[in-house]
Amino acid sequence: MHPVVFDQPYEFVPPYQGRCWPWILQRLIRRRLRRDYGIEEIHCEGLDRLKQSLSAGHSILLAPNHCRPCDPGIVTELCRRAGVAPFTMASWHLFMQGRVRRFLLRRIGAFSVYREGMDRQALQAGVDILQQAKRPLVIFPEGVITRTNDRLLALMEGVSFVARAAAKKRSASSPAGQVVIHPVAIRYRFHGDIDVALHGTLDAIENRLSWRPRREIDRIERVYRIGEALLWLKEIEHFGQPQLGAIFERVKRLIDQILDPLEHEWTDGRSDTTTVARVKNLRIAILRDMIAGEVTEEERKRRWAQLEDVYMAQQFSHYPPDYVRGNPTNERLLETVEKFEEDLTDESRIHRPMAATVKVGDPVLVSPQRVRGAAEDPIMREVNRSLHEMLGIPLP
Numbered sequence: 001m002h003p004v005v006f007d008q009p010y011e012f013v014p015p016y017q018g019r020c021w022p023w024i025l026q027r028l029i030r031r032r033l034r035r036d037y038g039i040e041e042i043h044c045e046g047l048d049r050l051k052q053s054l055s056a057g058h059s060i061l062l063a064p065n066h067c068r069p070c071d072p073g074i075v076t077e078l079c080r081r082a083g084v085a086p087f088t089m090a091s092w093h094l095f096m097q098g099r100v101r102r103f104l105l106r107r108i109g110a111f112s113v114y115r116e117g118m119d120r121q122a123l124q125a126g127v128d129i130l131q132q133a134k135r136p137l138v139i140f141p142e143g144v145i146t147r148t149n150d151r152l153l154a155l156m157e158g159v160s161f162v163a164r165a166a167a168k169k170r171s172a173s174s175p176a177g178q179v180v181i182h183p184v185a186i187r188y189r190f191h192g193d194i195d196v197a198l199h200g201t202l203d204a205i206e207n208r209l210s211w212r213p214r215r216e217i218d219r220i221e222r223v224y225r226i227g228e229a230l231l232w233l234k235e236i237e238h239f240g241q242p243q244l245g246a247i248f249e250r251v252k253r254l255i256d257q258i259l260d261p262l263e264h265e266w267t268d269g270r271s272d273t274t275t276v277a278r279v280k281n282l283r284i285a286i287l288r289d290m291i292a293g294e295v296t297e298e299e300r301k302r303r304w305a306q307l308e309d310v311y312m313a314q315q316f317s318h319y320p321p322d323y324v325r326g327n328p329t330n331e332r333l334l335e336t337v338e339k340f341e342e343d344l345t346d347e348s349r350i351h352r353p354m355a356a357t358v359k360v361g362d363p364v365l366v367s368p369q370r371v372r373g374a375a376e377d378p379i380m381r382e383v384n385r386s387l388h389e390m391l392g393i394p395l396p
Contacts, residue, residue: 001311002346004093005116005283007290007300012121013095013102013112015087015129021107022085029076029108037070038352040191042077046360050082050136053180053363059130059137059170061163061366062086063383064184065391066140067149067335070356074186075138076108078358087129088138089113089122109135115143116283123162130166130179137162141383144276146318147339149188149331150393152384154274160366160379168368180363183383185390189355194330195219197351201337202226208344223324223333226340234312248321258313262286262306275317279310286310315343361386 016022033039053060064075072088079086090110095102113122129137139162141155163179170177190197203213205226214222231250232242238257243250259278263271266285272278286303289295295303324336334351342348364382371378388395 001308005307009291010114015111015125016106022109025108026080026085029073033070033073038350038354039356040353041355043357044078044081047082049360059133059166059179061181062136062138062184063141063159063181064186065152065387066142067146069145071186074356074358084135085109086136086138091115116287126162127165131169133177147335151320152387155380155384157377157380160377163366167366171368179366181383182363183361183386185359185387187357190330190334191353198337201341205340251316255313255316258309275314279314282310359390361390
């Protein structure tokens, strides 16, 4: 399990207000993207839209999709080309990976948000950044890295909450100002030899499963075989035996088999509409006494096992059942194999060369007031529609 949660009190990491460090680090971001993520090319479209909002003095919130760990670096490079350094709301666990990393994250504009609770300090910091209207604010509305460039998760409404709170303050200021949200669509393309990339990773996974590598098998069939094996292993762990039925139904049953008992123990049986939200609610409940130091060592171990289970349930929810069905693109195959490796080892090898295309959408004007009685937030509906359109994927 990736170290994404900690059983210690949260400490807010505020945004760094200086300008020298962001200017320096932005000019090194291309090198890091190339070295650490294999991103050899970055193409920006719609940059004039962002520049127009900057020239107009608007408060700007950028809302990108989040399919790869390098997305924040891509958005930072986009902002560099627009002549501005962004602030980025980032998960607290990233700041817990060493002093040097924490130092650099702050200097390039990141500040922390606690995903296992209501982080009023982070929300207020976001509102303050937008109210000042000096630098854009970046929030990834999906909330997690999906590893699926052709699918968006349900967008969280924290984006519109921060934007509306800032819009109220800006409308009351003199002179009054506007808050806009620019959806940002990031799409990656792999320009290397897909067979070399897939076979190398699949060989390693099959060896880990004590299988002989089977390069003679069709690559799509090989991906499905490994996917079935990983699903069987988890079904045996949680059901006692492999299950029957379509993959979509089996994955859903597995997620429910993991989360339902925990929800009965920790949230009085209350559930939510998405797996990500269910996992968040469970983490909040499970961690509360651990952070307070009010559990025995044996109980702490039991709860860590539960946290590992909910993490795995969330990871399984990120496998769309038909993602590599039919004639999948090279990128879909690569993303799926990368997820296999990451879920087995917590790491995924870098495949190069990759190219990224970043599209800035039309600004969505933020009204200080939300229409009462609306079943869906109109701001997030428009952001969602724009992201789907720019990514070229159908609305669900």
